[in-house]
Amino acid sequence: MGKRKGGKDKHYYKREKKFNRGSKVGEAYDLGKRDNELFAKFYKGQGFVPEDEWNNFYETLKTTLPVTFRITGYKSQSEELLKNIKGKFFSNLLDEKVDGEALPPPKQLPWYPNELGWQLDLSRKVVRSSEQCSKLHDFLVAETECGSISRQEAVSMIPPLVLDVQSHHKVLDMCAAPGSKTAQLIEYLHSTAPAGELPTGYVIANDTDNKRCYLMVHQVKRLQSPCCVIVNHDGTFFPKIRTNSDESNPEYQLFDRILCDVPCSGDGTMRKNFDVWNKWHPLQGANLHGLQCKILRRGCQLLAVGGRIVYSTCSLNPEEDEAVIAEMLRTSEGAMELVDVKDMLPGLKFTKGVSTWKVMTRAGEWIESASEIPAPMQTQFKHTIFPPKPEEVETFHLDRCMRILPHHQDTGGFFVAVLQKVTHLPGSKEAKSEATATQTSEDPNKAEESKKESTENQDETATEEQQANSETNNGREKRKGPASGEEPRPPKKPKKLHGYKEDPFLFMEETDPAWKPIQSFFGLTESCAVNQILFRSMQGKRSLYFVSKAVRELTRFNEDRIRFINMGVKAFSRSPSPLVPECDFRITQECLGTLLNNITKRKVYISKQDAIIVISQENPFIGKLSEESQAQLHAMTPGSCVFLFTPSEKEPSPNCEVCFCGWRGKNSVRCFGSRSERAHALMLLGEDLKEINKKVEAERKAKLLALEAQGDVDKELKEDNDSMPVDDNDEQIDFVESDKVDGVDEVNMDEVESTV
């Protein structure tokens, strides 16, 4: 009832129109200007949008996308958050009217597992700019900031889902920035690990664009995973990862899972990137096809036999989609196979991959086959962008690819294909040595030929430029090996990485004088090993980061070969205080998800009410807390601590742990947490930070007014309120001011680094 095709409610377009009109972004691209004749001709000609659906398809592309988000499933709090989204909490957020109409309730994405994917029939612009959505907006921002949800386009959630990542997998995300799919990969890595254990696998998130790598740092930091590293390489020449240090017998990591979410024309993103309407032309696909083939080929080379690689684009163009897959299948000669994964996405509407398509010139003329490319255009079109030959069609099974059309379920356009490596690629060292084993007895000449170096085993120490020079057409790489009979060349010394300016990643030694005090102050268990702790500056250890064992190994053997940009969760932050001579470091909020079970001291178990007080007030006196909390705090020396609410029979709700790092001062306590971390914890505890702030501020003002009226203003109180401690988080925190500030001089705030 009241719903249109594509699942939008009847007021969706009205709201859209209202918010597009007059806004800066909307002005330049109002609905009328979203049109492109060649685009329409090109896609009508492809034929994968049925004629009777064409208008719906084209009109849907002109509308803006709804807001979609995922609850990050590996956090213990996700079930509680889900309860809130399905229940009263969320309906309160939406208890407003836009244009006299109620805001629509959230809808679950049916194909996303465990009810963790959600859609709101509101555009991002409406959510961002309308006052009525401010509560909803605050909720989405805070929960995103602390990693409990990820705002992500619905179709973009598909590739990581069908990659089927398990906690022991070594995963490579080849074109990862800005990192929304990386975040999902990390989440799956953790969610499949045994309870209380860290994954033994890891995720390497790579992007060729150095600046875009830093976009990922923030994205990954939200998820607080010690199992992810961000690196900066050209995916077409992604270096192999060493797993030992023996230069005479180097061993390399082959990946279990690889994501190739390649650069593309992005014509499936027209609903959010409106400039694609103006910029789109028919050569874009052809221009990108070669690069896409090379990235996919390098991915397949780095994949272990039995491993899975997902290729995806946010383009609907077969030249960037099926043509790339077809070329990989062609050159792999049966080593790679397409996998049908539709059962992993129950309820998702999609069209099957196509085996025939059309190629168009810049001017909009059709070219039927490679032999018909006009002479002046020979360089514009690689022959591999044309459809496969009839005999290839039968073996390729391109119908196992999936194309998601925007009008089918109100999404962006998308393409995804899943490939499995069934045996070594032809020409690889492994394939050749297998061939040699069977051929030596049969044909000694052939066996000699196969001794030549393989493409897969190209020189691992060569720079990307050198590797580029060794490349031939069609993504097939060749490099001259020693002539048969020659002595094998000695292993080369690792070359310095050009233009790599990151501070080094330095691992702590057992003997480091900073470590023992931290270990004993927090009572760290042995599984928080010192060799998993790293710092970035020789000058001083301001922040200490924790990485998993697998990441530690990865860095150990590849320091000189890989451009590492970032890794690890910040675990300890230097924060010296005269009150705490025994330890100069405090624990950070960021590491609690990983290290809470490794900390055996300095934990304060508190009730729900106490948790609310500590989180929402600036420096509450210890005397404000319950007797149980007071007793624990009095038995504890001053310094960094962890506050922990755990559900019990007496207090069953929320049914999850809520923990936050804090400080036990002389007479008061405080919470170290960003505004969003506090808002998140309070949401779980059933409170709203803004509402609490408003209430207490009103009470405080009333009290001051009453005192002023009596001419008896407590000057000290005013001064105290003006000299609140300057914390790294202060900019973002609306503290509820307490009666008096205690502990201000206990923490050297200059040394406290951002946990935001």
Ligand SMILES: C[S@@+](CC[C@H](N)C(=O)[O-])C[C@H]1O[C@@H](n2cnc3c(N)ncnc32)[C@H](O)[C@@H]1O
């Ligand atoms: C479609 S975006 C990736 C989106 C990302 N997977 C996500 O979900 O957030 C493509 C990325 O490929 C990167 N890229 C382009 N050429 C590349 C190459 N040769 N090697 C690696 N990355 C490349 C671009 O910088 C861009 O960040």
